[in-house]
Each structure stands twice: as C-alpha cells, then as structure tokens.
Amino acid sequence: MPGVSPWWNTLPFVLVRTSATVPFDELSDLLASTGARLRPGQPLAELTTLRVGGPAVVAECRTTDALVATVGALDTAGIPVLLLAGGSNLLISDDGFPGVVVRIAAAGVELGTDSVCAEAGAVWDEVVAATVSAGLGGLECLSGIPGSAGATPVQNVGAYGVEVAQLLRRVRILDRSSGAIDWVLPEDLGFGYRTSVLKHSDAAVVLAVEFELDPSGQSAPLRYRELAQSLGAEEGQTRPADLVRATVLRLRAGKGMVLADGDHDTWSAGSFFTNPVVPHERASAVHAAIAAHVGEVTVPSWETPEGIKFSAGWLIERAGFGKGHPGPGAPARLSTKHTLALTNRGAATAADLVELARAVRSGVAERFTVELEPEPVTVGITV
Known part of the structure; x- marks a missing residue:
C-alpha cells in the first residue's frame, strides 16, 4: 500500500507474557545496559494528573536511546509494558500495573x-x-x-x-x-x-x-x-x-484546566468524555429526547461528516449532573468549574472515579439515548 508506514499492518502488537512475575533482580539484569533507571513499587498515583493508580516497577528513560533499548529488551522478554510520559490521559487501576511502566522522559x-x-x-x-x-x-x-x-x-x-x-x-x-x-x-x-x-x-x-x-x-x-x-x-x-x-x-x-497543585479542580484528566457524534439518522431521536426532558431549547451541536456532534458537557449538566456533583465530601466529584472533568478531591481512588464516570454515562444514556465515550486511556479497569 503506497505511502503507508511498515508498522501499519502490525496492529495490534501482542505480547507473549500476559502477566509479569519477573523478580526485580532479574529485571535489573535485563535492563542493566539500557540506560533506564529502575524504581520498584513506584505508586503510579504520583505520575498521573488524576493522582490515582497502584504500584508498579518503573523504568525511567531520559534519552531516546534508553527508551528504544528498554522497550526492545522488555518486548523480547515478553514482559508487559505500559508507556507513560505526562500521565495526563490515564486512569490506572488501584492495583497498579503487572509489568514494567516505561517512563518517557527524553525532553529535547x-x-x-x-x-x-x-x-x-x-x-x-x-x-x-x-x-x-x-x-x-x-x-x-x-x-x-x-x-x-x-x-x-x-x-x-x-x-x-x-x-x-x-x-x-x-x-x-x-x-x-x-x-x-x-x-x-x-x-x-x-x-x-x-x-x-x-x-x-x-x-x-x-x-x-x-x-x-x-x-x-x-x-x-x-x-x-x-x-x-x-x-x-x-x-x-x-x-x-x-x-x-x-x-x-x-x-x-x-475552567480548572491548567494544572495547579492546590486546586483539586485540576486533579483530573481534563475532559473525561469526548463530545459524542451521533449518526445523522439518529439525530432527530436525540433531539426529541432532549426536548422531552429539557424542553425546546437550543442545543450546542455541530455538523460533521460522520454525524451531529453534541456537547458532552451540556448533556451531562442537563442530565442532572451539575458542577461539583455529587457534592461536598465525595472523594471524586465533577469539577466545580467544568462538568466535563472528573476530579480527585484529594483522597479518591480509581474505583471512586470509575463509579462516578459510570453514573454519569448511564444517566446521559438513560435520559438522552446518547452513549458517552471516555477520553482517557484506562489501565486495568473498565469505565
């Protein structure tokens, strides 16, 4: 296929090993010449903007050469790899990751x-x-x-x-x-x-x-x-x-979308749901559902080649999930500034965030017949 990169037809890449039970000493020997810095039992909550995630072995790669060598060595050994850089689009299980988290830190x-x-x-x-x-x-x-x-x-x-x-x-x-x-x-x-x-x-x-x-x-x-x-x-x-x-x-x-340590509204993965695109043939049914629950209102939406794109934030709020839902004291809440962001109020677990995400998804689907899709990549859990 002209112009298509060689790896196109390899999707998806499949690892041989499905769980990592490799002793740390063995990992150290395996990666000794790669240039990676190994840290056992690293809480992944410290490496993600949602600030949740259990422990894992982390191999930090501060150069591209170290990154290439580390991934190559782990793949050859069949050890599961989770690639992580800024950690801003990840929701990781409280159980952590049963492999090696390769931290991409080459920053030229x-x-x-x-x-x-x-x-x-x-x-x-x-x-x-x-x-x-x-x-x-x-x-x-x-x-x-x-x-x-x-x-x-x-x-x-x-x-x-x-x-x-x-x-x-x-x-x-x-x-x-x-x-x-x-x-x-x-x-x-x-x-x-x-x-x-x-x-x-x-x-x-x-x-x-x-x-x-x-x-x-x-x-x-x-x-x-x-x-x-x-x-x-x-x-x-x-x-x-x-x-x-x-x-x-x-x-x-x-909107609480610029990271700030002291502002829990920014302890998030940004917009947690993408704006849903509804096929043209279903758009009238969605508008009817909105009218039945909200009345005849102007709905924020945009025409796209694939269908009508609706504002996820607008749907979430009209489905009864306002800013700060479910209220003070909850470990995971919608941002007090922006209903699209699910936030960690300081002590939330991944399970808390999943529970909130599922409640929002099911509420929007029940009221407006629209299925919201999470934007962050989930690791070890399903929203």
Whole structure:
C-alpha cells in the first residue's frame, strides 16, 4: 500500500507474557545496559494528573536511546509494558500495573525557522511556550494542555479550534515488532476526532514529533467562538500568537484546566468524555429526547461528516449532573468549574472515579439515548 508506514499492518502488537512475575533482580539484569533507571513499587498515583493508580516497577528513560533499548529488551522478554510520559490521559487501576511502566522522559526541543521538533517526553506546554517565545505561530491554541509532546498525535489533541493533525509535519516512530525507527507522515496515522491509529495500540512508540509553524508569529485562524470573542476578533481572523496564548491560558484556568497543585479542580484528566457524534439518522431521536426532558431549547451541536456532534458537557449538566456533583465530601466529584472533568478531591481512588464516570454515562444514556465515550486511556479497569 503506497505511502503507508511498515508498522501499519502490525496492529495490534501482542505480547507473549500476559502477566509479569519477573523478580526485580532479574529485571535489573535485563535492563542493566539500557540506560533506564529502575524504581520498584513506584505508586503510579504520583505520575498521573488524576493522582490515582497502584504500584508498579518503573523504568525511567531520559534519552531516546534508553527508551528504544528498554522497550526492545522488555518486548523480547515478553514482559508487559505500559508507556507513560505526562500521565495526563490515564486512569490506572488501584492495583497498579503487572509489568514494567516505561517512563518517557527524553525532553529535547529543537526550534527551526518554521518548525519545532520535540522528543516524546517534552512537557507539551513548555514546547508551545518555546514556539511562541521564538515568534512562531500555530500551536498557541493548544496552550495549557497537560501531558507530553509524544502523546499529542496519539489522540490528536485539540482545543479552541485547533487539532494536532492540522499542524503535524511528521512523527518519529519505533516499530515494536521489527525494532525499526522511521519518520511517519500524518496521512498514515488515521487521524480522527481525539484519536489515531496509535491510540489503544501497542504496535508503535512515538519517539519525537515535528510541527510546521508560521514564522510571522501570527496565530492559527481563530475557529472557536469563545476565544475569538475574547480577542475581539471575527472567526477566521488571526492575532499575535503570544496574545492568543495568554488568552487561552486565562480561559482554561477559569475552567480548572491548567494544572495547579492546590486546586483539586485540576486533579483530573481534563475532559473525561469526548463530545459524542451521533449518526445523522439518529439525530432527530436525540433531539426529541432532549426536548422531552429539557424542553425546546437550543442545543450546542455541530455538523460533521460522520454525524451531529453534541456537547458532552451540556448533556451531562442537563442530565442532572451539575458542577461539583455529587457534592461536598465525595472523594471524586465533577469539577466545580467544568462538568466535563472528573476530579480527585484529594483522597479518591480509581474505583471512586470509575463509579462516578459510570453514573454519569448511564444517566446521559438513560435520559438522552446518547452513549458517552471516555477520553482517557484506562489501565486495568473498565469505565
């Protein structure tokens, strides 16, 4: 198939071993020459923005060479691997992970005259900040999003009218089945709304990402009404990238979407559910269900080639789950600022968050016949 990367047909990658009972000493010997730093019994709650997750052996890889060598050694030995960088899109079981968590910490960033190339472990918002400071436009609408650069193409990260797929030039990939490393073009990644062929697959590891940017320092065209209005602009116009970044950070902070240790509204995975896309032939039934429960109201929705996209936050709130649900004292609650975020109020477990997520999903499905899909990747549990 012309233009398709060699690992395309390997999905999904399957490990030989289904559980890890490898003694730590054996793991130490196996990974001794890889350059990884091993930590036994690491609480994964310390490595995720939801701050939940049981213990696991963590192999921290601060260089790309160490990452490639570590994953290769573990795969050859048939030991389960969980790749983790910023931990902002993970909900991990309270039992932890029965294998080795490979922490991606290679964080180099290289700026060009019209591009940026970042290693997978680079902090995403630091990458965006560096491009804006260098007078490069394009990524500013993606400011304040927690996580790593390598995660952005996996789920086609997007916010305020911009998606990674629009600006991505190429991705450096490790093919786990062959060990080959190559640059892959965006058209080979099967991008969709908050997804790509890389998501929910073990076939490949993202090593680096490269984006094409605007050397004029102007932002991407403003496509999100709230942002455009905040900037006094018409949709489709541009503004200086540094001004747009500052505005996006302000808007996100107002919704509890910028990480802050002392603010439990930010102890989250961001938007927990994606905006549901309902096939055109079902849209009238959904509108009828909304009218039956809410009345004849204007419903936030958008036309897409796949169907009508509804606002998940709007549906959640109209289904009876308001900000802060289920109320003070609950260890897991909806954010007090944004109903799309499920938050840890300081002592929540993964089980607490799953219970809340299931209640919200079933409530929206019962009232509006719409099935919400979780955005975070779950490990060892099902929402």
